[in-house]
Amino acid sequence: xxxxxxxxxxxxxxxxxxxxxxxxxxxxxxxxxxxxxxxxxxxxxxxxxxxxxxxxxxxxxxxxxxxxxxxxxxxxxxxxxxxxxxxxxxxxxxxxxxxxxxxxxxxxxxxxxxxxxxxxxxxxxxxxxxxxxxxxxxxxxxxxxxxxxxxxxxxxxxxxxxxxxxxxxxxxxxxxxxxxxxxxxxxxxxxxxxxxxxxxxxxxxxxxxxxxxxxxxxxxxxxxxxxxxxxxxxxx
Numbered sequence: 001x002x003x004x005x006x007x008x009x010x011x012x013x014x015x016x017x018x019x020x021x022x023x024x025x026x027x028x029x030x031x032x033x034x035x036x037x038x039x040x041x042x043x044x045x046x047x048x049x050x051x052x053x054x055x056x057x058x059x060x061x062x063x064x065x066x067x068x069x070x071x072x073x074x075x076x077x078x079x080x081x082x083x084x085x086x087x088x089x090x091x092x093x094x095x096x097x098x099x100x101x102x103x104x105x106x107x108x109x110x111x112x113x114x115x116x117x118x119x120x121x122x123x124x125x126x127x128x129x130x131x132x133x134x135x136x137x138x139x140x141x142x143x144x145x146x147x148x149x150x151x152x153x154x155x156x157x158x159x160x161x162x163x164x165x166x167x168x169x170x171x172x173x174x175x176x177x178x179x180x181x182x183x184x185x186x187x188x189x190x191x192x193x194x195x196x197x198x199x200x201x202x203x204x205x206x207x208x209x210x211x212x213x214x215x216x217x218x219x220x221x222x223x224x225x226x227x228x229x230x231x232x233x234x235x236x
Contacts, residue, residue, distance in 0.1 A: 002046040002129050005108035008096065008193075009041040009049070009125070011068065012088050013115050015056035019222055024054075024115045025062050026226070029233045033220065034059070035066040036118035042067050043122035046129045047111065053092050071099060086200050093197060107193050112202075116220040117187035118229060120212070128188050128210040138195045138206040142188040144217035146181040182209065185217035 001007060013034050017023035025032040034052070041050040052063035052070050060070040072095050074088065089112060096107070109132070111125065124142070132140045154165045188210060189202045196202075220226050 001048055002109070003133055006048050006106065007044075007046050007109045007111065007129065008051060008107040009044070009047045009111040009113055010051045010053055010089075010092055011037050011041070011063075011113050011115050012085070013052055013054045013056075013059050013063070014074065014083075015054065015059055020220075020226060023220065023226075025059055028118060028226070029230055032062050032066075033118055034063060034115040037113045037115045037120070038063060038066045038068045040120055040122045040125060041111075041113055044125045044129075045122075046126060048107070051092065051096070053088060071095070086202075089196060090200060093193070110191055110193050110196060112189040114186050114219075117185065117217070118220070119216040119218055119232065120187040121216060124210070124212055124216060125188060128190050131208060131210055132190050135206075135208045137190075137208050138192055138199075138204040139202050140188070140190040140208055140210050141202055142185050142210040142212050142217075143182040144185045144212050144214050146183045147214065149175060149178050150181050151178070182211065185212060186219050187212060187217060 011034065013024040015022065015024070020026060024034050028036070038050055038052070041047050050068045052060065052068045053074050054060055054063065054070065055074045055076055057073065060073065063070050074091065077083070089110070093110065109129070111128075113120070113125070128140045128142065131137070151170050152166060156165075191202060195204070215232065218225060218229055218232070220229055
């Protein structure tokens with residue numbers, strides 16, 4: 001709870017990953033991947049409950065072993081590669097409301113923690129919630145500094161020509177001439193419960209950025225990312 005507001009953290013963990021089989025429960029230095037997000041949420045000073053949204057009974061049992069609640073399984077139609085993330089969020093919120101008989105159990109704040117960001121810490125979550133309150137925000141979205149200046153990027157034609165790949169004025173500048181650019185890291189989304197219900201979006205004019213370090217922003221999308229995270233954890 002923060003400033004009298006109850007906080008629900010939820011971790012979406014569908015089964016059936018194609019890039020890495022059973023990615024969300026794959027072993028990462030002795031623990032299933034999902035355990036890192038559960039443990040970070042449970043260590044938060046402000047999070048009241050930690051819920052895992054999954055379509056898998058196996059995933060549910062693993063999540064419970066590490067202290068999360070799994071009060072229901074997600075419908076299979078919300079667990080495909082193409083399922084919109086927001087529909088999963090809304091399903092969870094509606095299910096929690098329908099199963100809450102005590103109005104005092106209602107939540108004011110919802111946090112989404114994707115399990116593929118295992119290096120995110122309880123301190124990151126708490127900083128996000130404190131920023132959320134200080135800004136009186138609709139939402140907080142975590143970002144990290146871009147490793148490459150976006151103005152140095154472009155698409156390529158079929159013949160791979162570099163003509164006009166970078167504009168002439170950009171070519172003349174050094175990296176130090178650019179301000180920092182930031183990118184979404186997918187680690188933390190925080191929102192007013194009612195804002196999500198009404199707007200079905202994590203973004204608004206009153207959304208603010210939580211800046212995280214690049215080390216804690218690694219998102220496991222492929223085998224290289226997985227091995228990199230294992231290396232970082234082993235090297236502390």
